[in-house]
Amino acid sequence: MSCNTSVTHLNVSSVDKAQQTPVHLMPCEIEHNGPAKVSQYFAATMKDHKHETTVSFRGRGLKGQELSCPQGYTGLVLKEVNKPGSDQEDRTVKVSSVFNKLTYWNLETPPNSDDTVVMAMDWPELAEAIHGPVEE
């Protein structure tokens, strides 16, 4: 049973030191967490055509699109610092990178407005309607 009283602190000031980093949402699960030569073997194969961006990954052509973060929002990559041993203890995460736009890649379908990640970008506006203050 996990502990409902433990808290995960977000070290907010770490955002000042965080670097802008390119982020790509890949259409496959990669069973790995850790370093990879992304710019050398992936980003280097990106091509901008008239209406689409393509890249080759493991011999497959991917079609991509850049998405900006919604207005008033910033992309953050949070990383845990000093992972504690038990889930009773409080934890801390810091902002390790920031981004204002991301690139998502589809395997076959050209990027379009029905893509999950595109629709997800509408969430802040709907959330504002749901959670904003109502008049008296």
Place this chain on the structure above:
Amino acid sequence: MAAKKKRAPNVQNDSWVVIAADSAIHTQKHDRDADFVKLRNPSTDAACLYMLGCGDAQLYEVKAFEEDFHSWFVGQTVQRDGRLVFVTPMDPLFLILPYFIKSGKEAKFQPVDQVVTDEEFPACSRLLSCTRSLASLQHIAEEKEAGSTKFHRYSEEKTMNWLKKKVERTVVALKRRNISVGEGVKSTTYVRVKSEPDSHEEDYLRYAHGLISEYISADLSRALLKHLELPELLSPKETEPPSKKRKLSDNPVEAGEDYTKFNSADFVRKPPKKMTAAQKTLAKVDKTGMKPMSSFFSPKVKAEKN
């Protein structure tokens, strides 16, 4: 969908890709950190992850959008967990309301700090520090003042009116979104929908009701449907709003879905709760009508019971 290949569980995850409201990170006081805390989800009654920022002045919802078979490249690293986590401002009253409903059964006026307490979720008292909390109690409770102390008693009538306003605000936002998408790829949807103005309006209402129902109990959701003068749908159909499906939210039905394996209350090992079964719902998306957004945003399990 083809059977999933067996994957090694992702246990080493210590990194998350997040899109967060600027207010949560660009605070004037940088010494005031934000906290991810577990609180009782008003719809499921189970532990769920939220964030308190700006020195507890603002509550945030933590919601993960997820599709099967996705991973991130972040700079020169791979992050296996392909979820995109949104941190958006949330109305604390949604989390305070269940405590009032519970105490309302005693039908007495009580000080708010006696109402909003929870042994299981001690962080709930921090909700009362949110800027909007105390001032907005009048939307769900009657108020009496004795000396310098205020006493409150739950009012269903007030709550219904408040929730109705929430639905109306949401309808406006949905329409606004729709007009902008109507010019582009979804123009056929827009035109089709235009030709049936009556059902159109009801669709919006049901749809907004479904979104609001994510933040209230199943009982309250039903009562709100009545308050909105929307008939309950008798048979489950494709057009059914997400809220209807959620009626079963107390049953183990949803727990049978395979995404529950991610819904641990443990933020760090198996990252933030709240997630949509995006892949599944996307498969169900009816691209001929108004449904995509609601199918997309609504059916989700936020956290497991401990």
